[in-house]
Amino acid sequence: MTRLHKVPVIVGLFGLLACAVLLELAVNFGWVMEIIVPRPTDTVLSFPSLQEDMDLVGNFFVTLGMTAAATALALLIGLPFGYFLYRREAYGVAYEGWLAAAFSTPIVLLYPLFLVIFGRNHMTLIVMGCIPGAIPIAIQTRQGLLGVSKTLLNVGRSFNVSERDMFRKIMLPSAVPTIFTGIRIGVMYTLVNIVAIEYLIDFGGLGRIVSQMYDNFSIPETYAAIVAVILVSTFFYWGFGRVEKWLRPV
Amino acid sequence: MAQAGVIKGTVPAVSSAERLFDGRVSRIRLLTCVGLIALWEVVATLGSYGILYNDVVPHIWHIVIAVFYELISASFYRDFGMTFAAHSVGFISGASIAVLVGIWLGTSKLIREAMLPYLNAIGSTPKIIFLPIIFLMFGVGIESKMAKGAMSAFFPVVFTTTLGMMLINPVLIRVGRTFNLNKWQMITKIYMPAMVNPVITGFRLGVAITVIGVLVAELKFADGGLGYRLGIYYEQFQIAPMYAVIVLIFALAAAANSGMTKLQDRVNRHMAPTTSKGKKARASASGGLGVVN
Numbered sequence: 001m002t003r004l005h006k007v008p009v010i011v012g013l014f015g016l017l018a019c020a021v022l023l024e025l026a027v028n029f030g031w032v033m034e035i036i037v038p039r040p041t042d043t044v045l046s047f048p049s050l051q052e053d054m055d056l057v058g059n060f061f062v063t064l065g066m067t068a069a070a071t072a073l074a075l076l077i078g079l080p081f082g083y084f085l086y087r088r089e090a091y092g093v094a095y096e097g098w099l100a101a102a103f104s105t106p107i108v109l110l111y112p113l114f115l116v117i118f119g120r121n122h123m124t125l126i127v128m129g130c131i132p133g134a135i136p137i138a139i140q141t142r143q144g145l146l147g148v149s150k151t152l153l154n155v156g157r158s159f160n161v162s163e164r165d166m167f168r169k170i171m172l173p174s175a176v177p178t179i180f181t182g183i184r185i186g187v188m189y190t191l192v193n194i195v196a197i198e199y200l201i202d203f204g205g206l207g208r209i210v211s212q213m214y215d216n217f218s219i220p221e222t223y224a225a226i227v228a229v230i231l232v233s234t235f236f237y238w239g240f241g242r243v244e245k246w247l248r249p250v
Numbered sequence: 251m252a253q254a255g256v257i258k259g260t261v262p263a264v265s266s267a268e269r270l271f272d273g274r275v276s277r278i279r280l281l282t283c284v285g286l287i288a289l290w291e292v293v294a295t296l297g298s299y300g301i302l303y304n305d306v307v308p309h310i311w312h313i314v315i316a317v318f319y320e321l322i323s324a325s326f327y328r329d330f331g332m333t334f335a336a337h338s339v340g341f342i343s344g345a346s347i348a349v350l351v352g353i354w355l356g357t358s359k360l361i362r363e364a365m366l367p368y369l370n371a372i373g374s375t376p377k378i379i380f381l382p383i384i385f386l387m388f389g390v391g392i393e394s395k396m397a398k399g400a401m402s403a404f405f406p407v408v409f410t411t412t413l414g415m416m417l418i419n420p421v422l423i424r425v426g427r428t429f430n431l432n433k434w435q436m437i438t439k440i441y442m443p444a445m446v447n448p449v450i451t452g453f454r455l456g457v458a459i460t461v462i463g464v465l466v467a468e469l470k471f472a473d474g475g476l477g478y479r480l481g482i483y484y485e486q487f488q489i490a491p492m493y494a495v496i497v498l499i500f501a502l503a504a505a506a507n508s509g510m511t512k513l514q515d516r517v518n519r520h521m522a523p524t525t526s527k528g529k530k531a532r533a534s535a536s537g538g539l540g541v542v543n
Binding site for chain 1: 271274275278279282306360361362363364365367368370371372374375376378379380381382383385386387458461462465466469470477480481484489492493496499500503504507
């Protein structure tokens with residue numbers, strides 16, 4: 001990283017630190033009520049007790065595991081369905097608008113229905129996480145395959161490449177970046193939905209911790225749990241962004 | 251003449267192929283709807299005999315009747331009014347702040363590069379997780395739903411506005427400077443008209459996300475609103491009215507989304523290309539800036 005590139009990072013960190021110091025002073029001087037916003041130092045210091053009482057790391061892995069399971073299910077549904085929509089053009093045209101519309105609907109509101117069907121268990125979280133994850137994967141898979149360059153396909157045909165090799169060696173590598181964009185969006189929405197349902201039904205991993213800490217009126221611990229969720233989301237966002245950048249042709 | 255005959259012969263052939271394809275698409279859609287309704291009714295019938303998901307999946311006509319009763323109920327309109335008020339105030343305040351912040355981020359590279367990682371971090375976080383903070387600050391009344399709506403609307407609008415600012419044709423900016431426009435004139439005469447399309451895209455996304463944000467807040471803690479109504483029906487195991495509220499919410503969300511899409515299409519038709527590459531900025535282009543929810 002060059003010195004020029006470091007400047008915004010330093011400015012950003014300095015700004016964050018300045019906000020934390022100002023908040024600490026505001027709480028100390030009584031300008032901000034401590035029962036509404038705790039001191040940043042109290043929030044940081046409550047992490048060990050949060051780990052001890054609520055097993056923060058363990059619950060992180062619970063949320064992570066459910067996100068992974070829901071994503072795997074979303075991939076199992078989304079990828080073949082996206083390929084089907086590509087192969088059968090009429091079905092692709094018929095369903096793509098519906099899929100896009102379904103993606104913008106508040107699917108999270110269906111949680112009472114899923115609770116009644118699956119019960120208050122991990123299955124509800126996985127199924128509800130999988131639905132918003134599968135939709136962008138299916139759409140982007142179709143778009144990725146539709147966007148394969150005609151020149152590449154003609155090159156394959158001129159070499160008399162079989163249908164299977166055409167898919168494996170030409171279409172799939174060239175569609176991977178677009179498909180991965182769908183996977184990234186899918187994973188983020190899966191995580192968002194799982195944490196949201198955890199919070200709403202007070203069950204599962206990190207979302208449940210936030211809900212329980214708030215119900216106990218443990219304010220610094222509530223803020224610490226929220227910071228933990230932000231860190232996890234940032235990690236996912238950053239990690240998938242890096243992989244996507246790596247997959248995208250320059 | 252022969253050429254004219256060929257042209258005359260080919261044009262209807264192409265359009266008939268298109269018509270055939272459109273007909274096939276319509277048939278697929280119709281058959282899918284019929285299939286889904288039939289599947290639903292099979293599950294509902296099995297449920298009514300106590301074989302599968304007893305009473306969880308009501309018959310479609312029960313839902314239609316429940317929708318009718320909702321629509322003639324005064325309390326439904328009270329709840330709808332509360333959700334609508336929370337949504338409108340939340341969206342307008344969140345989107346207004348976001349446009350100003352987006353313009354600020356778009357004009358200053360240093361601030362943008364310093365702040366965007368933090369905005370992306372919070373933008374990709376499920377906003378529902380901030381509800382405890384919002385409830386602590388604003389209480390459990392309608393104010394907290396407005397605040398949640400504002401928070402939900404803020405992120406898509408700030409990302410698309412920033413992107414819109416970054417994609418403004420530099421020639422337009424140079425023209426403004428050549429005419430010695432002051433900062434306010436630059437904003438009103440150059441920046442704002444040039445980034446109408448991405449901002450409207452942000453508004454479209456923001457409207458949909460604000461609906462979800464407000465309803466989820468109402469589901470958790472509220473004394474009114476459509477989300478609250480949905481939660482009450484669920485707790486009382488009134489399944490058909492619960493589906494009726496879900497259907498009405500989805501219909502209202504779809505109507506809002508469709509209205510915003512039409513507005514965007516209208517703007518698209520009237521706006522000249524505005525980006526540095528002569529292309530209009532698309533909503534999907536904001537994907538790289540942040541996942542919003």
